[in-house]
Amino acid sequence: MDFLKPETVLDLANIRDALVRMEDTIIFNFLERSQYFSSPSVYELGKFEIPNFQGSFLDWTLMNLERVHSQVRRYESPDEVPFFPDEILPPLLPSINYPKILASFSDEININDLIKENYIEHIVPLISTGSGEQPENLGSCTVCDIDNLQALSRRIHFGKFVAEAKFQNEREKYTKLIQEKDIAGIEEAITNSAVEERILLRLIEKGKAYGVDPTLKFSQNAQSKVSPEYLAKIYKDWVIPLTKKVEVDYLLRRLEEE
Numbered sequence: 001m002d003f004l005k006p007e008t009v010l011d012l013a014n015i016r017d018a019l020v021r022m023e024d025t026i027i028f029n030f031l032e033r034s035q036y037f038s039s040p041s042v043y044e045l046g047k048f049e050i051p052n053f054q055g056s057f058l059d060w061t062l063m064n065l066e067r068v069h070s071q072v073r074r075y076e077s078p079d080e081v082p083f084f085p086d087e088i089l090p091p092l093l094p095s096i097n098y099p100k101i102l103a104s105f106s107d108e109i110n111i112n113d114l115i116k117e118n119y120i121e122h123i124v125p126l127i128s129t130g131s132g133e134q135p136e137n138l139g140s141c142t143v144c145d146i147d148n149l150q151a152l153s154r155r156i157h158f159g160k161f162v163a164e165a166k167f168q169n170e171r172e173k174y175t176k177l178i179q180e181k182d183i184a185g186i187e188e189a190i191t192n193s194a195v196e197e198r199i200l201l202r203l204i205e206k207g208k209a210y211g212v213d214p215t216l217k218f219s220q221n222a223q224s225k226v227s228p229e230y231l232a233k234i235y236k237d238w239v240i241p242l243t244k245k246v247e248v249d250y251l252l253r254r255l256e257e258e
């Protein structure tokens, strides 16, 4: 997939290959986070005194990282969506003139707040090694959380490319559903249960393979650091539904562009 060549980006097979590769990034990032406790103080608003800032320690760190990354033009890339779109800065590197792939409104489709909420509330408890605080690891936890959030955000917002590809493949069908504001119909049209089932099966297998010492794999001592069933649950309950939400949100506005 090459963002300078739109035809490679809007090929559904290429998109799905990219989503499969992202599974590896997400699983390895989860494994890093699994060394630490849930560490709720990282997410608590105003827990640490930070001059001129009211949010959580995670928010402060992520916002400042995004400021730096925006200056190396991270958010010019159509597959990167900032958590703090109002805080990012113009790039210091010369801009890249990406060809138009998505609709003009696509930057406005940003569900990062929802992703962060679900991550903190549901995903952190499933991937951390225990609940509670571990004061010496708060910084490491924050850095792992940022890696996880950025990987999840990229994966979930890839729904925009899926949606655009599906729209272009079946323009008439989607135009009718969008005109009728038939959200249930759009959801049904974008759903491919066979693809979803394959993802969940693959996650179980990857979870068994990646989370353990391979030389212990077949002995009773082999224990995954993140349960393969939890990986599948995280995708089934949050990653896939949120990707579909991005697809639906994008499609509902798609006719603004025609």
Ligand SMILES: O=C(O)C(=O)C[C@]1(C(=O)O)C=C[C@@H](O)C=C1
Pocket (backbone or CB within 6 Å): 016, 019, 162, 190, 191, 192, 193, 195, 196, 199, 239, 240, 241, 243, 244, 247
């Ligand atoms: O591959 C697709 O067609 C997608 O829409 C992506 C995705 C996913 O999140 O992985 C979402 C909905 C489909 O039911 C299958 C998979």
